[in-house]
Amino acid sequence: MNAQSIQYADRFNGLSGSAIREIFKLLARPGMISFAGGNPSMSALPDEEVSEVAQKVLKEDGKRILQYGATEGYPPFLEVMRDYLQRHFGVDMTKNGVLPTTGSTQGMNLLCSALINPGDRIIVEDPTFLGNMQCMRLYQAELVPVRSDEDGMNMEDLEEQIQRTHPKMIYTIPTFQNPTGRTMSLEKRKKVAALAEQYGVVVAEDDPYHDLRYFGRELPTIKSFDQAGLVVFLGSFSKVISPGLRVGFLAADEGLLRKCVIAKQSSDLHTALLNQAICAEYISSGRLEPHIAAICQSYKSQLETMLRGIEDIDAFTWVTRPEGGLFIFAALQEGMDALKLLPRAVDAGVAYVPGTHFYAGGGHENTLRLNFSMATEDKIKEGLRLLKTAL
Amino acid sequence: MNAQSIQYADRFNGLSGSAIREIFKLLARPGMISFAGGNPSMSALPDEEVSEVAQKVLKEDGKRILQYGATEGYPPFLEVMRDYLQRHFGVDMTKNGVLPTTGSTQGMNLLCSALINPGDRIIVEDPTFLGNMQCMRLYQAELVPVRSDEDGMNMEDLEEQIQRTHPKMIYTIPTFQNPTGRTMSLEKRKKVAALAEQYGVVVAEDDPYHDLRYFGRELPTIKSFDQAGLVVFLGSFSKVISPGLRVGFLAADEGLLRKCVIAKQSSDLHTALLNQAICAEYISSGRLEPHIAAICQSYKSQLETMLRGIEDIDAFTWVTRPEGGLFIFAALQEGMDALKLLPRAVDAGVAYVPGTHFYAGGGHENTLRLNFSMATEDKIKEGLRLLKTAL
Numbered sequence: 004m005n006a007q008s009i010q011y012a013d014r015f016n017g018l019s020g021s022a023i024r025e026i027f028k029l030l031a032r033p034g035m036i037s038f039a040g041g042n043p044s045m046s047a048l049p050d051e052e053v054s055e056v057a058q059k060v061l062k063e064d065g066k067r068i069l070q071y072g073a074t075e076g077y078p079p080f081l082e083v084m085r086d087y088l089q090r091h092f093g094v095d096m097t098k099n100g101v102l103p104t105t106g107s108t109q110g111m112n113l114l115c116s117a118l119i120n121p122g123d124r125i126i127v128e129d130p131t132f133l134g135n136m137q138c139m140r141l142y143q144a145e146l147v148p149v150r151s152d153e154d155g156m157n158m159e160d161l162e163e164q165i166q167r168t169h170p171k172m173i174y175t176i177p178t179f180q181n182p183t184g185r186t187m188s189l190e191k192r193k194k195v196a197a198l199a200e201q202y203g204v205v206v207a208e209d210d211p212y213h214d215l216r217y218f219g220r221e222l223p224t225i226k227s228f229d230q231a232g233l234v235v236f237l238g239s240f241s242k243v244i245s246p247g248l249r250v251g252f253l254a255a256d257e258g259l260l261r262k263c264v265i266a267k268q269s270s271d272l273h274t275a276l277l278n279q280a281i282c283a284e285y286i287s288s289g290r291l292e293p294h295i296a297a298i299c300q301s302y303k304s305q306l307e308t309m310l311r312g313i314e315d316i317d318a319f320t321w322v323t324r325p326e327g328g329l330f331i332f333a334a335l336q337e338g339m340d341a342l343k344l345l346p347r348a349v350d351a352g353v354a355y356v357p358g359t360h361f362y363a364g365g366g367h368e369n370t371l372r373l374n375f376s377m378a379t380e381d382k383i384k385e386g387l388r389l390l391k392t393a394l
Numbered sequence: 395m396n397a398q399s400i401q402y403a404d405r406f407n408g409l410s411g412s413a414i415r416e417i418f419k420l421l422a423r424p425g426m427i428s429f430a431g432g433n434p435s436m437s438a439l440p441d442e443e444v445s446e447v448a449q450k451v452l453k454e455d456g457k458r459i460l461q462y463g464a465t466e467g468y469p470p471f472l473e474v475m476r477d478y479l480q481r482h483f484g485v486d487m488t489k490n491g492v493l494p495t496t497g498s499t500q501g502m503n504l505l506c507s508a509l510i511n512p513g514d515r516i517i518v519e520d521p522t523f524l525g526n527m528q529c530m531r532l533y534q535a536e537l538v539p540v541r542s543d544e545d546g547m548n549m550e551d552l553e554e555q556i557q558r559t560h561p562k563m564i565y566t567i568p569t570f571q572n573p574t575g576r577t578m579s580l581e582k583r584k585k586v587a588a589l590a591e592q593y594g595v596v597v598a599e600d601d602p603y604h605d606l607r608y609f610g611r612e613l614p615t616i617k618s619f620d621q622a623g624l625v626v627f628l629g630s631f632s633k634v635i636s637p638g639l640r641v642g643f644l645a646a647d648e649g650l651l652r653k654c655v656i657a658k659q660s661s662d663l664h665t666a667l668l669n670q671a672i673c674a675e676y677i678s679s680g681r682l683e684p685h686i687a688a689i690c691q692s693y694k695s696q697l698e699t700m701l702r703g704i705e706d707i708d709a710f711t712w713v714t715r716p717e718g719g720l721f722i723f724a725a726l727q728e729g730m731d732a733l734k735l736l737p738r739a740v741d742a743g744v745a746y747v748p749g750t751h752f753y754a755g756g757g758h759e760n761t762l763r764l765n766f767s768m769a770t771e772d773k774i775k776e777g778l779r780l781l782k783t784a785l
Contacts, residue, residue, distance in 0.1 A: 004594030006623030006647035010562075012511050015653060042462050050456025057448045057668075065441025069636035071433050105496055105640075105662035112661055116532070120403050138660035141507070171401075203395030232397030245460035247667040249496075256397035262406060269529035270503055270661065271496035276638040277448075278666050 014141050026356060029349050036386035038373040039354040041181065041329055044305075047298040047376070048245055052290055053281060060280040068276045074268050076103040080279035083286050088254050092213070093227030094236055100260045102267070103274040107211055107239040107251035110263075111135045113270065114172070114207055114235060114253070115142040117262035124170040126204075128156055130332070130361030130370075132181040135174065135209070144171075148363040151180070153323075155187025158194050165202050172205045173198075177225055179212040179328025182361045182372035186326055189222055196228035204233065205259070211239040211251075214295050216327035217303035232256035240282050242329070243295050248278045302329070302376055305383060309375040312387035318394040320369075329376045332358065334369050335394065341371040344394060351393040353386040405532050417747060420740050427777035429764040430745040432572065432720055435696075438689040438767070439636055443681055444672060451671040459667045465659050467494040471670035474677050479645050483604070484618030485627055491651045493658070494665040498602055498630040498642035501654075502526045504661065505563070505598055505626060505644070506533040508653035515561040517595075519547055521723070521752030521761075523572040526565065526600070535562075537754040542571070546578025549585050556593050563596045564589075568616055570603040570719025573752045573763035577717060580613055587619035595624065596650070602630040602642075605686050607718035608694035623647035631673050633720070634686050639669045690718075693767055696774060697722070700766040703778035709785040711760075720767045723749060725760050726785065732762040735785060742784040744777040 030037045061068060064079070075081070084101045088094040104110040119125070121143035127136065129148030139146060147168050150157040155177060164170070175195065177187035187195075199206045208225045226236040232255075239251040253263060267273070285291055309331060313322050322333040335341060342357040358370025378386055421428045452459060455470075466472070475492045479485040495501040510516070512534035518527065520539035530537060538559050541548040546568060555561070566586065568578035578586075590597045599616045617627040623646075630642040644654060658664070676682055700722060704713050713724040726732060733748040749761025769777055 004591060004622060004624070006649055008594050009509070009596060009624070009650060011653055012507065012509055012514075014507065014511075015656065018656065040462070045457050045461065048457050048460040050452055050460055053460060053668075054449055054452040054456065057452070058445055061441055061445040061448070065445065066436050066439050067638075069439040069441055069444060069638045070436065071431070071632075071637040105666070108660060108663045116403065116405065118400070118403055123403075134660060134663070137656075141657065141660055200395060203399050205400060231395060233395070233400070241462075246462040247458075247460045249662055249664070249666040258397050259400060262402055265406065265409065265528075266532065269525060269532055270500060271640055272499045272525070273640070275496075275640040275666055275669050277444075277669070 014143055018137070018140055026345070026354060030354055034352055035349070036353045036382050036389065037377050038375070038386060039356050040374055040377055042377050043242060043246065043298070044301065044376050046301070049294060052285070053245065056281050056284045056288070057277065060277070060284050064280065068280050072273045072276045074264050074273045076101070076273070077276045077279040077283070080283040083283040084252055087286060088236070092210070092224050092236060092238065094224070094254045098232065098256070099254050100257050102253045102260055102263055103279050104251040104253050105271055105274045106241060106246070106249040107209065107237045108134065108138070109270065110237040110251050110253040111138050111207065111209070113263040113266045115139060115144065116266035117259060118171050118205060119144050124168040126161065126164055126168070126170045126173040127363055128175055128180065129363060130182055130358060130367070131174065131363070132176060132209070133360050136363060146363040151183060151185065153185060155185060155191045156195070158191060162198060165198060165204060170204055172207055174207045174209065175225070176209045178210055178222070179215060179325050181212070181328070182330050182356070182358065183332040184323045184325025184328050184330045186222065192222065192225045193228050195225050196230070196234060199229070199233040200231040206234045207237060208234055209237045211242050212328040213238070214243050215299060215302060215329065217299055217306060219326040226254065235259065243291065243298070244282060244285055248281060250274060250278045250282045305375045305378070305380055306331070308380045308383045309373065309387070312384055316387065316391045316394065329374055331373050331375065333371055333373060335371070337369060339394070340368040342368060348390055348393040351389045353389040353393065405534055409528070409531055417736070417745060421745055425743055426740070427744045427773050427780065428768050429766070429777060430747050431765055431768055433768050434633060434637065434689070435692065435767050437692070440685060443676070444636065447672050447675045447679070448668065451668070451675050455671065459671050463664045463667045465655050465664045467492070467664070468667045468670040468674070471674040474674040475643055478677060479627070483601070483615050483627060483629070485615070485645045489623065489647070490645050491648050493644045493651055493654055494670050495642040495644050496662055496665045497632060497637070497640040498600065498628045499525060499529070500661065501628040501642050501644040502529050502598065502600070504654040504657045506530060506535065507657035508650060509562050509596060510535050515559040517552065517555055517559070517561045517564040518754055519566055519571065520754060521573055521749060521758070522565065522754070523567060523600070524751050527754060539754040542574060542576065544576060546576060546582045547586070549582060553589060556589060556595060561595055563598055565598045565600065566616070567600045569601055569613065570606060570716050572603070572719070573721050573747070573749065574723040575714045575716025575719050575721045577613065583613065583616045584619050586616050587621070587625055590620070590624040591622040597625045598628060599625055600628045602633050603719040604629070605634050606690060606693060606720065608690055608697060610717040617645065626650065634682065634689070635673060635676055639672060641665060641669045641673045693720070696766040696769070696771055699771045699774045700764065700778070703775055707778065707782045707785065720765055722764050722766065724762055724764060726762070728760060730785070731759040733759060739781055739784040742780045744780040744784065
């Protein structure tokens with residue numbers, strides 16, 4: 004017998020890896036203008052600062068940083084995060100704990116591990132982030148999509164689906180949603196927290212784009228309205244410091260957090276201490292706020308440039324107008340298929356992600372997601388010209 | 395409803411987190427001499443070198459290091475590892491691929507994800523590494539213990555259990571095993587590879603202590619005898635560079651590796667690039683080999699000191715005499731209970747791990763694991779004196 008005869012676990016049935024991975028391979032072609040990823044712009048990555056900070060923390064606490072650490076986190080990181088979560092995200096840290104995660108990707112994985120048996124239902128926004136849908140599918144959850152309105156999940160549909168499917172979890176990206184860029188209104192945030200309490204459902208509030216706001220006023224997190232301890236807040240430094248460092252965090256009720264800690268013990272034992280130390284020092288030294296202000300200024304212009312360029316393309320019938328984040332979502336005329344058109348766009352030198360991948364049940368072939376953070380304003384203009392021709 | 399009403403997933407049934415975590419909390423007491431952990435000694439952690447190396451890689455490739463990377467790994471790390479695996483571990487890299495993992499803890503997790511359905515059997519050495527048993531239990535595997543002899547797993551028992559239980563995987567730590575310190579003989583290594591092929595079972599060869607050899611001659615890996623592509627090699631830089639960096643690696647047949655990649659996409663997307671870059675540069679700059687030579691010299695003396703000290707304690711009836719690694723395993727007189735005696739030892743100022751935790755089926759209450767890398771030679775002598783009194 005050999006490797007061909009290996010029988011893989013059932014959780015892989017019907018799963019073939021991230022659909023957009025294949026698209027990302029095309030991006031390596033020289034000169035390709037990419038609206039496809041969700042990456043920070045290269046100029047937003049603070050490589051010199053991170054080098055300085057790394058030197059400082061290794062000098063001051065190098066032995067502890069290189070040794071094994073507790074699954075629960077590196078103490079200086081936890082101290083910074085408790086303050087940051089309370090002050091910045093309105094999380095009541097007298098009632099909640101925080102766990103460092105290896106990117107917020109791991110946060111979702113630990114939550115699924117804590118809660119999901121095969122066949123359990125998870126309510127997701129329609130459309131929603133592909134990567135976390137893959138995670139849920141590996142845990143053999145049944146995904147229940149809920150309609151998305153301009154101001155977030157449709158609350159009637161949400162309550163109906165809760166009553167109908169008795170879900171274990173509601174997954175939402177309330178701020179500058181991926182892929183739509185939409186933001187859930189204040190009233191709906193309160194309502195989601197209330198529904199969680201009423202029906203005893205855990206809410207996973209995934210908020211990685213929170214600080215990338217270019218217009219309008221900041222809204223309180225769903226977690227800030229959580230009286231029942233049923234909302235889990237997932238955050239990340241990927242969009243505001245560096246994705247390559249893989250540092251995220253999860254704030255939750257202590258009972259649920261404990262299950263996540265046990266799952267993390269055998270996931271990666273702990274998040275790398277150097278990476279936790281770099282993020283802690285980056286925040287406590289006062290570098291984070293001016294850095295966010297600087298990148299927001301640039302991303303704002305990129306968003307405006309993209310929205311202006313889109314107006315020139317007749318094939319688009321609608322487009323979202325986000326107040327922040329990294330993405331806009333758009334629809335082509337009925338009958339056009341963004342998946343089938345992609346090779347033509349790529350041949351022309353521009354890439355996007357077909358919207359259909361973000362819908363739990365597929366369909367919506369005329370939609371697509373466009374990222375505006377990776378390309379410079381000149382490249383955005385050029386890319387949209389190429390896209391117009393291709394369409 | 396509130397957090398008290400949350401229904402957790404079935405995988406947590408009967409699981410309460412790492413049993414030795416509670417012991418580790420005791421170690422924080424001032425003056426405690428610890429034979430309990432599996433940590434490198436503080437002096438073995440190259441903090442100044444890591445700082446230099448971090449600066450260098452961030453200067454040369456900082457933007458790429460801070461950006462998102464591929465799940466498959468950071469290209470310079472992969473290049474170094476292909477050479478290192480071929481040359482150092484005898485892995486045929488024309489037939490296998492390598493995946494960076496967030497510690498080898500993650501390697502085991504990805505393997506279980508790829509292979510294990512609830513109720514599947516995994517053969518483990520008796521005793522074996524507690525952390526990976528917890529991982530297997532979270533995947534709801536049934537653990538099948540196989541008797542350990544002085545020269546590794548008992549091959550008759552192994553074949554009998556394969557025939558009886560049709561396992562999905564055989565888990566072994568062939569070199570300086572945790573917790574026993576024992577090393578599998580050359581003949582048995584060949585036999586394990588042959589049994590894997592004969593019965594179509596995946597072998598997980600976990601070899602984190604490979605380079606910590608103080609006596610005797612290096613043995614080829616089981617993976618080096620793998621003709622069928624059924625042996626998976628799990629390695630780690632935790633014992634030879636730094637555990638806090640969380641960098642391990644997994645070498646396997648491309649088909650199995652692909653499943654691990656898919657599982658990793660939703661585990662942590664990718665291992666932090668800075669950490670991969672640091673390990674790659676640490677190796678390619680020629681720092682690793684002299685560093686290993688230096689730490690082995692010191693660990694060898696610590697092992698000798700511990701074995702000499704043990705001889706003075708009448709309560710011990712036998713003790714393993716490893717050629718390397720971080721642990722010795724010992725038995726007290728029949729009727730003595732290392733778990734019950736632990737509080738007394740801790741009160742006296744010395745800690746160990748009761749051996750019963752390492753047996754899949756419990757029992758063996760008179761055994762215990764002693765680590766010799768964390769304490770200096772003077773502390774080892776003092777700790778054993780305290781232990782003698784406590785026993």
